[in-house]
Each structure stands twice: as C-alpha cells, then as structure tokens.
Amino acid sequence: MTFFPHKKKHNRMSHSARVIWKHCRALFLVLTGLWLLSASAQALEPATTVEFQRDIAPILQAKCQACHGGPVHENDLWLDSHAKLLQGGASGPAIVPGKADESLLFRVAARQEEPVMPPLPNTVQAAALTAHELALLRRWIDDGAHPGSAMPSPSLHWREIPETQNQIYSVAMSPDQRYLAAGRANRVILYDLLSKREVGRLVDPLLSPHTDAADRDFIQALAFSPDGRRIATGSYRSVKLWERQPPRQLAHRQLPAPVRSFRVDPTGQRAAFLLDQNEIATWDLSTGQAGPTLQSPNSTITSLGFSPHGNWLITGSESGQIRIWETQSGQLLHEQPTSSPIIALNVRTQGPEIITAHADNVIRIWSWPAPGVAMNAEVKPLRELTGHSQPPTLLYLTNEQHDLLSAGPDQTLRRWNLDQGTSLWTHAFDAPITAVSDRRDGGRIVVAGENGHIRLLDTHGATLADVKESAPRQREAVRATTDVELATRQRERATTRLQAATADLKERQRLLQISEDQKSAAQRKQADLELELEKVTQEKALAEAAAAARPEDAELKAALAALETALKAKSDQLTAARDAFQSAGRATALCELAARSGQEQLDRRKAAAENAERNSIEAEHRLQTFQQQREDDAGVVRSLTVLTGDGLFLAASADQPIRAWSLTNGAAVDFPAFPDTTPVGIFSTARGALLTIDAHGSAALWDLNPRWELQTTLGPPVDDPENLDESRFVDRVNALAFSPDGASLATGGGDPSRTGELLIWNLVGQGPPVEFIDAHSDTVLDLQFSRDGRKIVSGGADKFCRLFDIDSRKQVKSFEGHTDHVMGVALSSDGETLASGAADRLIKVWDVESGELRRTIENYSKQITSLDFIGSGDRLVSSSGDCHVKIHQAATGQNERSFIGARDYVYASIASPDGQLIVAGGEDGVVRVWNAQTGDQLMTFEPPAPRAMHAAGKR
Numbered sequence: 001m002t003f004f005p006h007k008k009k010h011n012r013m014s015h016s017a018r019v020i021w022k023h024c025r026a027l028f029l030v031l032t033g034l035w036l037l038s039a040s041a042q043a044l045e046p047a048t049t050v051e052f053q054r055d056i057a058p059i060l061q062a063k064c065q066a067c068h069g070g071p072v073h074e075n076d077l078w079l080d081s082h083a084k085l086l087q088g089g090a091s092g093p094a095i096v097p098g099k100a101d102e103s104l105l106f107r108v109a110a111r112q113e114e115p116v117m118p119p120l121p122n123t124v125q126a127a128a129l130t131a132h133e134l135a136l137l138r139r140w141i142d143d144g145a146h147p148g149s150a151m152p153s154p155s156l157h158w159r160e161i162p163e164t165q166n167q168i169y170s171v172a173m174s175p176d177q178r179y180l181a182a183g184r185a186n187r188v189i190l191y192d193l194l195s196k197r198e199v200g201r202l203v204d205p206l207l208s209p210h211t212d213a214a215d216r217d218f219i220q221a222l223a224f225s226p227d228g229r230r231i232a233t234g235s236y237r238s239v240k241l242w243e244r245q246p247p248r249q250l251a252h253r254q255l256p257a258p259v260r261s262f263r264v265d266p267t268g269q270r271a272a273f274l275l276d277q278n279e280i281a282t283w284d285l286s287t288g289q290a291g292p293t294l295q296s297p298n299s300t301i302t303s304l305g306f307s308p309h310g311n312w313l314i315t316g317s318e319s320g321q322i323r324i325w326e327t328q329s330g331q332l333l334h335e336q337p338t339s340s341p342i343i344a345l346n347v348r349t350q351g352p353e354i355i356t357a358h359a360d361n362v363i364r365i366w367s368w369p370a371p372g373v374a375m376n377a378e379v380k381p382l383r384e385l386t387g388h389s390q391p392p393t394l395l396y397l398t399n400e401q402h403d404l405l406s407a408g409p410d411q412t413l414r415r416w417n418l419d420q421g422t423s424l425w426t427h428a429f430d431a432p433i434t435a436v437s438d439r440r441d442g443g444r445i446v447v448a449g450e451n452g453h454i455r456l457l458d459t460h461g462a463t464l465a466d467v468k469e470s471a472p473r474q475r476e477a478v479r480a481t482t483d484v485e486l487a488t489r490q491r492e493r494a495t496t497r498l499q500a501a502t503a504d505l506k507e508r509q510r511l512l513q514i515s516e517d518q519k520s521a522a523q524r525k526q527a528d529l530e531l532e533l534e535k536v537t538q539e540k541a542l543a544e545a546a547a548a549a550r551p552e553d554a555e556l557k558a559a560l561a562a563l564e565t566a567l568k569a570k571s572d573q574l575t576a577a578r579d580a581f582q583s584a585g586r587a588t589a590l591c592e593l594a595a596r597s598g599q600e601q602l603d604r605r606k607a608a609a610e611n612a613e614r615n616s617i618e619a620e621h622r623l624q625t626f627q628q629q630r631e632d633d634a635g636v637v638r639s640l641t642v643l644t645g646d647g648l649f650l651a652a653s654a655d656q657p658i659r660a661w662s663l664t665n666g667a668a669v670d671f672p673a674f675p676d677t678t679p680v681g682i683f684s685t686a687r688g689a690l691l692t693i694d695a696h697g698s699a700a701l702w703d704l705n706p707r708w709e710l711q712t713t714l715g716p717p718v719d720d721p722e723n724l725d726e727s728r729f730v731d732r733v734n735a736l737a738f739s740p741d742g743a744s745l746a747t748g749g750g751d752p753s754r755t756g757e758l759l760i761w762n763l764v765g766q767g768p769p770v771e772f773i774d775a776h777s778d779t780v781l782d783l784q785f786s787r788d789g790r791k792i793v794s795g796g797a798d799k800f801c802r803l804f805d806i807d808s809r810k811q812v813k814s815f816e817g818h819t820d821h822v823m824g825v826a827l828s829s830d831g832e833t834l835a836s837g838a839a840d841r842l843i844k845v846w847d848v849e850s851g852e853l854r855r856t857i858e859n860y861s862k863q864i865t866s867l868d869f870i871g872s873g874d875r876l877v878s879s880s881g882d883c884h885v886k887i888h889q890a891a892t893g894q895n896e897r898s899f900i901g902a903r904d905y906v907y908a909s910i911a912s913p914d915g916q917l918i919v920a921g922g923e924d925g926v927v928r929v930w931n932a933q934t935g936d937q938l939m940t941f942e943p944p945a946p947r948a949m950h951a952a953g954k955r
Contacts, residue, residue: 050140051148052082059133060085063109063118063126082147100141110134160211161186161218166943168921169907172222172231176471176669177912178662179706180919181231182927182941183219187212188233189944190706193917193929194647194662194669196939199706202233202242206722214240223736223745227472228670231708232745234733237724239714239747241763246672247702250689251288255281255697259681261303262693265310266349268686270327272304272313273699280304280315282327285685285701292330296323303345308352316342316356324369334369336379346395346404348418353382355404355418357392363406365418383421387414394433399442399459407433413447415461427461429453437640437649444663446649448637454651456666465666470659474668475913480623482872486787486830487612487619493832494605494612501605505598512591519584526577533570540567638680643704645688652682654695667914674702714747714761714769728769730757735782740789748780748794756780756796760806772809776800782825782866793834795822801836803848813851817844824867824878828890835890837864837878845890857893859886866908870932871915877932879909885920887932899930901937 050056060068060079068079077089085105088094095103107113109129118126129137165185172181179199180191188202202214214233221234231242257275264271270291273281278300282291299319306313312333313325318341324334340358347354354366364381385406393408403424404416409432415424431449438445444464445457456465469477540563547556635655642649648660648669658679660671677700679692690702712718715727735748743764750757756776759769776796783794791812795801801815801822820839827834827848834846843857843864862881870877870887875896879885883906885899904923911918911932918930927941 050136050143052140052146053148055136056140057082059129059136063129063133067118086145095141095145097145098142100138103141106134106137106141109137161213161216163946166925167218167907167923168925168927169218169220170222170234171908171910171919171921171927172224173910173912173917173919174224174228174670175226175475175913176228177667177914177917178669179224179228180927180929180941181222181224182921183214183222183233184925184943186215186218186235188214188219188222188231189941190708191927191941192646192706193939194664195645198941198944200708202231202240202708202710204240204710214242217732220732220734221736223738225738226740226742230711230738230742232736232738234736234747234749236732237715237727237729238721239729239733239736239745239761241711241714241745242708243711244672245707245709246675247690247704248707249675249700250703251285251701253283253288253290253699255693255699258695258697259693259699262681262683262691262699263304263306264683264685264691265306265327266308266686267310268689270306270310271683271691271699272306272327273693273697274301274304275697280313280325282313282330283699285689285691288701291327294325294330302342303356305345305347305354307347308349314345314347314354316345318342320358322354322356322366336366336369338364343391343408344393344395346397348397348401350401350418353418355395355397357395357406357408359391361388361391362386363388363392363395363404363416365421383418385416385421385423387423387426388412394436396436396438398438398445403442405436405438405445407436407447409433411449413445413457413461425461427457429455435637435640435651437642439642439663440644444642444649446640446642448640448651450636452635452637452653454637454640454661456649456661456663465661467661467666467668469668470656471668471670476626478914480619480626482829483619484616484623486872487616490830490832491609491612491616494609498602498605498609501598501602505595505602508591508595508598512588512595515584515588515591519581519588522577522581522584526574526581529570529574529577533567533574536563536567536570539563639682641682641684641690643684643690646704650682650684650690652679652692654678654680658682658692672706674700714745728759730755731779735780735794737783737785737792739785740787744789746783746785746792748783748796750776750779750796752779752797754778756794756798758783758792758794758804760792770809772804775802775804775811778821781821781823784825784827784868786827786831787829788831791827791831793825793827795825795836795838797821799838801825801834801846803834813848815844815846815851815853817853817856818842820863823863823865826868826876828869828874829872833874833890835867835869835876837867839863841880843867843876843878843888845893855893857888859888859895860884862905865906866910868909868911870911871913873915875915877909877911877918879906879920879922881905883922885909885918885930887918897932897935899928899935899937901928901930901940902926 064079067074068077075090077094078084085094091104094105100106108117120128168182168184170183178192178194180193182189189198190200192199201212203212204214207213215235217236219233219235223232229244233240255273255275257277260274260276262271262273269286271283271285275281278296280294284291296317299317299321301315301317303316304313311327313327315323320338320341322336322338323332325332340360342356343359344357352368357363363385365383366381388408388410390408390410392406394406396405398405402418404418405413407413411429411432413427413429413433417424429447429449430453431451433447433449435448442459446454448454452468454467455463458464543560543563547560550556635653637651637653639652640649647663649663651659657673658671660669661667662669674692677694677698680695681693683691685691690704692702693699713721715729716723717726729749730751731749733747733749737746745761745763747759756778758772758775758780761769775794776798778797780794780796783792785792790806791803792806793801793803799818799820799822803812805812815834818838818840822836822838824837832848834848835843837843841860841862841864845854847854860880860882865879865881867876867878874890876888876890883902883904885906887896888894889896899918902920902922902924906920906922909920916932918932921927925943928937929939930937
C-alpha cells in the first residue's frame with residue numbers, strides 16, 4: 001500500500017460535471033465499502049482472536065510490503081513490523097488503535113478512501129485485500145492493535161540440494177596463488193594448485209553432519225581476503241566469513257635445554273635432539289612418549305643420525321669418536337675412533353654406511369661395523385672425499401642415497417657420487433651455507449646461507465630461482481614495484497595532459513585575441529559610420545533647406561535625392577556594423593568563457609601533474625625503503641625442509657615465522673603461523689607431519705592439512721544466523737569484494753526488478769553496514785574496489801555501471817550504453833579505465849575521467865558472465881555462456897588468446913595475481929586451469945564423487 005497526501009486535480013470537466021462525478025464516486029465508494037464490510041462481517045467468527053504475527057503480518061507482507069517494507073518505504077511508511085506500523089508515515093498515523101473506521105490503513109484497504117491501496121493494476125501483482133483479510137484487519141484494530149504474542153522466528157523448510165548438482169557459479173584464488181576455491185552449487189571445495197588435489201571444504205557446522213555444504217542455497221560469490229586468511233561466500237540473504245585455522249598440534253614435548261641439532265629416523269617414528277648440555281633426548285613421534293636420554297660425558301657430541309630402520313642412533317664427537325646406541329634402551333653398542341674431530345654425520349642405507357665430515361676438511365665413508373668387532377677398534381674408511389677448503393658442516397643424502405650433498409662455511413655446495421667417490425659438480429654460494437634439503441625424488445635442491453639468501457637448484461646445480469621473502473613480503477615487494485610503475489605512468493600521462501592543456505589554452509587565448517581584435521575593428525567601423533551618417537544627415541538638412549528655398553531648381557532636387565539615398569545607405573551600413581559589433585561581442589564573450597575554462601582546466605592539470613610528481617617521488621622512496629628493509633631483515637636460515645607432496649619447501653629462522661615457496665619456480669606462498677612459537681628447526685616426516693623446534697627447546701608435531709572454519713555470518717541476527725527472514729540482505733548476494741586493506745567487505749545484490757543493494761561491511765569494528773542509497777534500480781551483479789580503496793565500481797541488471805566514492809557514498813560517474821544486464825565490471829590498476837561486460841554480448845571500455853566510451857569489443861555469441869583486468873596491465877580476461885574464456889587487449893580490442901575445453905555455459909573466470917594462470921568454471925562442473933601465456937590446459941578438477949560412493953569405497 002502507498003499513502004499520499006490529497007492533491008488538487010486539474011482537468012477540463014465543467015464545474016457541474018465535476019460535482020456530479022464527485023457525488024457518484026463517493027456513493028460508489030460508500031456502497032463498495034458497505035459491501036466489503038458486510039462480506040467481512042460474515043467471514044469472521046465473533047470469537048476469533050486476531051494475532052498480529054500470525055494473521056496481520058502475512059497480509060501486509062503479501063499485499064503491502066513491496067512498497068512499504070525493507071529498503072522500499074514509500075511516503076515514509078514501513079509496514080514490515082508492528083512498531084514501524086504504529087509510527088505511521090508522512091500522511092500521519094496509519095492506524096488509530098480501537099477505531100478501525102478512523103484508521104487510514106483500513107479505509108484505503110477497504111477502498112473507502114483514496115488513494116485506494118493497493119492500487120489496481122500495479123507493477124508488483126499485488127491484489128486487493130479479500131473480505132476475510134479486511135475482517136481480520138478490522139478486528140485487530142478494533143481490539144486495540146496490540147502486538148500480541150511473539151511468534152517464533154520462522155524457519156524456511158529447505159530441500160537439500162542433490163550432490164549431483166555441481167554447477168560452478170563462482171571461483172576465487174588465494175593471493176599467493178596456491179589455493180583455489182570453487183563454489184559448486186551449495187558447496188565450496190578447496191584445491192591446492194601446487195599438489196593439484198582437493199585439500200578441504202567449507203562446511204557450516206549448523207548443517208553438518210547431514211551435509212558437507214557451506215550453505216543451504218547456491219554459492220553465488222566467493223572472495224579471498226588480501227592476506228589469504230579469510231574466505232567470504234555469498235548466498236541467499238547471507239554472507240559467511242571463513243578463517244583459516246593454525247596448524248593442529250599432534251604432540252608436544254618440552255626439552256630440558258635448547259637444541260643444537262636434531263634428526264628424524266627414516267621411518268618418521270623417532271626423533272633425536274642434541275641438547276646444549278651435551279645430551280641426546282629421544283622422542284617416539286608415533287606415541288608422543290619420551291624415549292631414553294643418551295649421555296656422553298667424556299667428549300662433546302657434534303652430530304647424530306639414525307640407522308635405516310631407526311633402531312640405532314649414531315653420533316659423532318669432537319674427539320673423533322663414532323658411537324652407535326640402541327634407541328629403545330639408550331645402551332652404547334659400539335664405539336669407533338677416527339683420525340680427526342667429527343663435524344657432521346649421516347647414515348646411508350646401502351651397506352649401510354656411515355658418512356662423516358671432519359675438521360681436516362675431509363669427508364670419510366665407513367662401513368657399518370660387522371658383528372663381533374670390538375669397541376675402539378681401528379677401522380680404515382672405505383673412501384675419502386676431498387675438495388672443501390673448510391670443514392663441511394652439512395651432509396645430505398639425495399637421489400635415493402646414491403649421491404651426497406656437502407656444504408659449509410667455504411660457501412660451496414658439492415655433489416658426490418658415493419659409489420664411485422667422485423665429485424659430480426660444485427655450486428658457489430654467496431655466503432656460508434647453513435641448511436640444505438631436496439625433493440625426495442631428487443628433482444630439486446634447496447640451499448640457504450647466513451645472509452638469509454635461499455636458492456633453488458636443479459639436479460645439475462643450476463640456479464632456478466633466488467628467494468628469501470615470505471609471501472606477504474613478496475606481495476609487498478610486488479606492490480611497491482607496481483606502485484612505482486603506475487606512478488610513473490600516471491606522471492607521464494599527467495605531463496602529457498598538462499602539455500595538451502597548455503597548448504589548448506594558448507589556442508583559446510589566440511582565438512580570444514582574434515575575437516577581441518575583430519570586436520575592436522567592428523567598434524571602430526561603427527564609430528566611423530556614425531560620423532559619416534551624421535555628416536550626411538547635416539548635408540541633407542542643408543540640401544532640404546536649399547531645395548525649399550528654390551523649389552523650381554532641378555539640380556537642388558537631384559542633390560537632395562542623392563543625399564537621401566546616401567543617408568539610407570549609410571544608415572543600413574551602420575545597422576550592419578552595429579550587428580557585427582554585437583556579434584563580435586558575443587563571440588568575444590564566448591572566447592573569454594572558453595579561455596577561463598581552459599585556464600581552469602590548465603590549473604587542474606597543473607595540480608594533477610604536481611600530485612602525480614609527488615606520488616611518483618613517494619612511490620620511489622617507499623620502494624627504496626622497502627628494498628633496504630629487505631636487506632636488513634635477512635636473517636640466518638637455520639633449517640630447510642621439503643614438503644614433496646605439497647610441492648613446497650620451508651625455511652626456518654630465529655627472527656621470523658616459517659616461510660614457504662614453490663618447488664616449481666620459487667614463488668612465495670603463504671604459510672600459517674604456529675601458535676606461540678617461532679621454530680628454528682623444521683623437518684617434514686615421512687608420514688606427512690611437520691616437526692618443529694624453537695629456540696627454547698619446545699618440540700612439537702603438527703598436522704599441516706589446511707582448515708577453514710566458519711567465523712561469522714553477515715546479514716541475519718548475530719544470535720540467530722539461521723533466521724534469514726530478519727537478514728539485512730533483501731535477496732541473494734551476487735557479488736563480493738574485500739577492500740585492499742582487508743578491513744571492509746563490499747556486497748552486491750538486491751531485489752530483482754526492484755532494488756539494487758550495495759553495502760560495505762566493517763570487518764574490524766562493529767555496527768551496521770554502510771549502504772549506498774539508490775545505487776542501482778535493479779540487482780547488483782558485480783563490483784570491485786579501486787586499487788587505492790577509495791572508490792568502488794558496480795554493475796547491475798539495470799544496464800548501468802556506476803562509480804562511487806567510498807567516504808562520501810556519492811556517485812562519481814555513471815556509465816550508460818549496454819542494452820542488457822551488466823554482469824562484470826573491472827577497474828584498471830591505475831584507475832584510468834573501466835571495463836564492463838554484459839548480457840548484450842559486448843565488452844565496453846570506458847575512460848573513467850571523462851566517462852566517454854573508448855571502444856566496444858564484440859567477440860562473443862552469448863552473454864558475458866565475468867570480466868577482470870589481469871595484473872596491472874591492459875589485458876582483460878572474460879568468460880561467456882558460449883563456453884569460451886578469452887583475453888582481450890583493452891586498448892585495441894584485440895582477442896589475444898582463447899581458452900577452450902568447457903563443454904557448457906561458463907559462469908566465472910579469474911586470472912592469478914601474477915597473470916600466469918587463467919581459471920574458469922561453469923555448468924559442466926569442471927574447474928579448468930590454463931597457462932595464460934600459451935593457452936595450454938594445465939589441470940582440471942572434476943566434480944567430486946557423492947559421499948555415498950566415498951563411503952562404499954571405504955568399506
């Protein structure tokens with residue numbers, strides 16, 4: 001219903017006709033009202049108790065709230081709650097408790113008073129109240145219009161979405177490019193792009209264990225936070241925020257002293273820790289129980305290792321002794337002297353053999369003591385490896401233990417063939433080497449040094465990548481470099497615009513000068529003609545006097561006629577000159593206006609150029625500062641380990657958390673922080689767990705499988721997240737975007753064909769979301785923050801793209817030109833270009849400053865469903881219902897590359913932050929990942945098998 005104050009209507013009817021019409025109409029309304037009241041009186045039993053929530057609220061919801069509920073409240077009247085109804089609207093109170101006949105709500109609903117409500121016909125298909133509904137409304141008002149007993153929060157009866165529904169409506173990638181989230185119907189499945197496998201699902205505990213779903217309804221939108229720790233999912237009237245959990249601790253042991261070095265046996269069941277107090281503590285990792293402590297009071301232990309089966313522990317000492325201990329009992333089984341202090345030690349499975357590095361720079365290989373060999377028996381080494389200029393401190397077996405890697409303070413990494421005792425290659429490092437590790441299949445080697453540098457090598461010792469920064473720091477480095485690139489680009493553009501504005505002003509000033517000269521010339525000509533006219537006028541007066549005195553003189557008459565002709569000619573010339581002067585004046589005024597406008601534009605261009613220059617200098621300074629911090633932050637790498645199954649290698653330092661990189665190319669990836677500890681020693685066990693040791697002797701075993709848990713739900717009441725009827729969202733949430741600083745989340749949705757909803761939620765503080773009033777007149781389908789976080793662009797079903805200022809919530813610019821729903825919008829990194837893709841099958845590229853359309857790209861046969869800029873450049877990735885994903889150049893419109901493989905409608909596509917990967921999903925339920933440079937399909941993730949099949953497989 002809509003209430004309006006009465007307005008006087010003007011028409012062409014005669015006064016008598018209006019009086020007759022007025023009386024007839026009044027009689028009609030009275031008769032109609034009496035009929036409805038009569039019918040309503042018969043429709044309701046006298047003893048019926050009318051409840052607001054049960055009886056009245058459903059009527060208002062069905063017949064009135066389209067115009068008076070939620071975000072729509074015509075005439076300032078809300079009818080979606082009892083309290084708001086009592087407040088009334090702009091026309092005054094809607095109801096008078098106890099008096100239905102005096103209540104405006106009842107009178108317009110009963111068609112007794114204009115404007116009758118709901119009006120018929122109407123655009124929302126609302127029907128007039130029935131006789132029964134009117135009777136309920138009358139009884140409730142006459143009884144006092146009390147709120148009545150509160151109804152329990154209504155719960156929707158959801159039908160579980162079948163697991164065979166695997167359409168992918170949304171995809172998102174973590175900032176470190178490791179994890180991919182795919183919204184499959186109402187499930188969200190997480191994939192590890194390094195290991196190419198599913199690693200988890202987002203499961204709402206309120207829905208579990210009946211389902212492994214994230215929501216009851218389809219997941220329409222997904223977004224990773226800038227730090228990669230949170231995922232936002234958008235569905236029907238709710239947004240859920242999921243947070244990545246820290247690694248789960250499997251076992252813990254506090255050792256009695258700090259750890260100098262440690263080893264894990266090849267089976268992954270036992271660990272040995274060499275403590276500062278010259279003791280070895282052992283730990284059963286499978287049970288978490290402490291093992292025996294080994295002591296060597298006569299010599300300082302320098303190194304240790306396990307036998308292949310893990311039942312024996314081997315130690316080396318400064319005295320040059322090799323000792324073999326039984327791990328279960330701690331009993332010393334064998335002791336063997338060598339000719340030089342032992343610095344490092346390892347055990348080879350073949351033989352088995354013991355490998356030792358000595359203070360004399362020599363690496364020696366020993367056969368395993370034969371049964372019956374006496375303690376302290378002198379034994380010669382099988383082979384000796386020489387080449388290091390200083391004692392090696394690291395011995396690492398690789399290539400199924402056929403080869404040995406040795407390294408130390410001489411800054412060289414050497415690879416040896418143990419069977420032949422020969423050197424395979426030497427790699428020069430830029431600092432003393434402190435840690436070495438490799439992939440178990442031998443395909444990659446990682447080496448680190450005292451300067452904090454880490455290098456990824458291939459099996460031949462060739463450098464693949466130099467790394468040292470964590471993923472957050474690497475993103476900071478990329479951002480700082482990109483800031484300089486964009487600032488330089490903007491400075492150059494601002495300089496070009498300033499030059500153009502300067503030239504334009506000069507041209508306008510030139511035209512102004514010409515116009516002023518023309519005006520002056522016209523003024524002079526007018527003045528000359530005025531003098532000439534005055535002279536001719538005087539001559540004519542004299543001629544008239546002479547002709548009057550001698551009327552018979554023909555010559556005087558002829559002279560007078562000539563003067564009259566000349567006077568008329570001069571008069572006409574003067575009129576023309578005056579017109580020319582006025583015209584020149586108007587032209588001059590326009591030129592003056594143009595010159596002032598040009599000056600204002602030049603002033604703006606100067607200010608923009610100065611601002612761009614400042615930004616460029618500041619960006620350069622930030623980059624230099626960051627680069628200096630990068631050098632200062634480099635700390636000694638204490639330990640390396642490779643997570644082969646995950647395609648990662650990890651580094652531990654005393655001054656920063658564990659860092660992780662890809663074994664493929666050295667790209668940094670995010671790694672979760674461990675609670676209350678900064679490990680200095682790490683080791684990936686054969687069972688897939690991670691052993692960590694901190695500087696205080698705290699050892700722990702961790703499960704590294706990633707887990708995201710539901711943190712909060714936006715929209716419904718905080719204490720009743722299942723109550724979608726009270727949600728802040730009016731319908732489905734179609735679009736999500738985190739602000740660049742991660743402190744805010746923008747959501748886009750709305751009531752189809754009625755409202756476009758654009759909200760920004762503060763994720764740090766409390767309070768309601770910020771609403772952009774009348775952002776769109778139809779559903780918001782996509783949105784994106786600008787790179788600086790100051791603006792947001794949105795596209796909607798109303799065919800518009802709109803740019804808003806975040807602080808003022810004001811529209812900056814509107815972009816009109818599409819003839820159908822705008823389904824994708826994207827801002828370039830420099831904020832100069834806006835791209836939009838729509839259901840009209842067109843991509844449009846706009847100039848943000850002027851709002852002008854630069855070009856239209858026509859290259860799809862069906863709706864464009866998603867659109868985004870790739871990195872900081874000019875390339876656009878887009879998808880369509882015609883099964884294609886493509887990259888276009890925004891500047892030229894050229895189709896750079898097409899990605900094929902999808903068998904049905906594609907709903908979503910994204911590019912990785914570095915622009916190397918393209919990901920898409922759609923109706924066929926397959927997530928596809930392509931190489932952005934070549935178009936080759938790298939991997940696919942098929943729809944998962946239903947849980948019933950999983951259960952059958954387990955049985």
